[in-house]
Amino acid sequence: MDRRHFLASAGAATAFVGLEAAAAPVRRAARLAGAGQRDAALNALFDRIFNEQVRDHPTYASFLGLDKGPNAALKFKLDTRPATVSRAADLAANRRHLAELNAFDPARLSPMARLNREIVIYDLETNMFGPTHFDFDDAQRPYVLSQQDGAYFSIPDFLNTGHTIDNARDAEAYLARLSQFPAVLDAEAAEQRRQAARGYVAPGWSLDLVLKQMQALRSPAPEQNTMTVSLVTRTRAKNIPGNWQARAAAIVRGQVYPALDRQIAMVRELRGRTPAGDGVWRVPHGDAVYAAALREATTTDYTPDQVHQLGLDQVREIEGQLDPLLRAAGMTQGSVGQRLTALNKSPEQLYPDTDEGRRQLIDSLNAGVRDMEARLPRAFATLPKQPLEIRRVPVEIQEGAPNGYYNPASLDGTRPAIYFINLKSTTDWPKYSLPALTFHEGVPGHHLQGSIAQQSGDLPMLRRNQFYSAYGEGWALYAEQLADELGAYKGIERAGYLQSYLFRAARLVVDTGLNHKRWSREQATDYMVQTTGFARPRTQREVERYCASPGQACSYKIGHLAWNRLRRESQQALGSKFDLRQFHEVLKDGAMPLTILERRVRERTQAQLRSA
Helix, strand or coil, X not given: CCHHHHHHHHHHXXXXXXXXXXXXXXXXXXXXXXXXXXXXXXXXXXXXXXXXXXXHCXXXXXXXXXXXXXXXXXXXXXXXXXXXXXXXXXXXXXXHHHHHHHCCCHXXXXXXXXXXXXXXXXXXXXXXXXXXXXXXCECCECCCCECXXXXXHHHHHHHHHCCCCCXXXXXXXXXXXXXXXXXXXHHHHHHHHHHHHHCCCCCHHHHHHHHXXXXXXXXXXXXXXXXXXXXXXXXXXXXXXXXXXXXXXXXXXXXXXXXXXXXXXXXXXXXXXXXXXXXXXXXXXXXXHHHXXXXXXXXXXXXXXXXXXXXXXXXXXXXXXXXXXXXXXXXXXXXXXXXXXXXXXCHHHCCCCCHHHHHHHHHHHHHHHHHHHHHHHHCCCCCCCCCEEEEECCHHHCCCCCCEEEECXXXXXXXXXXXXXXXXXXXXXXXXXXXXXXXXXXXXXXXXXXXXXXHCCCCCHHHHCCCXXXXXXXXXXXXXXXXXXXXXCCCCHHHHHHHXXXXXXXXXXXXXXXXXXXXXXXXXXXXXXXXXXCCHHHHHHHHHHHHHCCCHXXXXXXXXXXXXXHHHHHHHHHHHHCCHXXXXXXXXXXXXXXXXXXXHHHHHHHHHHXXX
């Protein structure tokens, strides 16, 4: 499953089972702190909300490793409900939970409980906006099917990475889920037809990519399909006896492939009548959809024009930082973008575009993680405990998948966190650019931030896996800067770090250009290639992502600017008493919207001043 889809949904549909055991430390801490009966009642409500959600979203329970004990039956299930049914059920539950939370007087709660209540209310209201205003789930994901959205994309990935197999029962559960996959595909097809009739269908080129990826999933013999191979490989590794290949292949042949054929036929039909254009402006109420997407992604009230201008300003500023660095490396001719393009093509910067080259590339990323882990104690008082793996994006979805993404570890420790990198071509990844990506996706970026939140005993389970793009992606971009402060970049790698920032600044220009100013995909790709120097195929995949997920790309730089601003404010207020390790302890408060983060950092700063 795509990381952004999983995490963006986590606030509304995070799953948890075994609540009594896992939530006990939160309630015990509340009692020890003298938080009182109101805090305990609020935590009990959080537990109940969490428990209700898992029953309706079993794949999230598996992602978190909590499909066990009294909820073990969830491991045999996918959510096969029609979209209209599941959406109506979620909306009704969110309204009920919002009313229950509003019944708590914040003045009678402890500060941490008050913060938790405020953030959960923000989540509920945000998650209700898309269904009530647009009759689809999320303004950042307006299409049922795109090159990065759909069960054809997410379920095979989930079965391979989210569904753990340790015994024969787990393998049987895998087969049960595989047999439900066709029902999910058919329910999704019905929703796509309904939305297409309303005008909500992805651009033509996106549907072309969808067809290509569906056909890649459909084309192998059932015995060689990745869903069959995943089960066979993992049962063999655990010495689990059984005729797993034949049983899985029979389901793929008799059920999955016919359902895929039905979806392929539908997509071909829609391809001939999708509205022209690339950005979300092309759909009904497109301007309102984009405004909502931008607000949700950035957790701010910036207008598209403000974001566009901010991007232009940031591009100029970062180009000014890159110019002397490139000159010092002997690269003096042409624009910054042209010089970066030349650096990208330098043979000494490229791994061979072979399986061995891909292995070398991933080995270098793992070495970078180990090096950074040794540096972390200089900047962090709390360190992540969850293991991190680096894997290649599965070949069958690499055409439409992002260039890199992160899936958090399960809460029970049975599945590590995974940082995926798209290795369709190693020429997309010159060596000097890779450290910044690793620091962004791994440590001190997403892996560290998410792991600290998961470990935080001060947070109810309902909040431990929340994700706000501006907070999380802003932090990951700040982490690239922190790596520079820790001396992790060597030589020209620092140009890769600044190029990463230039890329995120250009995103502000391109995302608003595509979705607000009606730029074409070609115009947006041209601008980004000329500005950042990234290879055109990689850049085009990024641009296509902004069309399918409007607004999300703007969250990175806006979030990064907020983290930097708050650190400067805290430093100025505390002076010699400022401790970077203590500033970063705010991560233990969990993810939150930027407006709430600003207040929380200032509260922590004032508390330090009072205690000094």
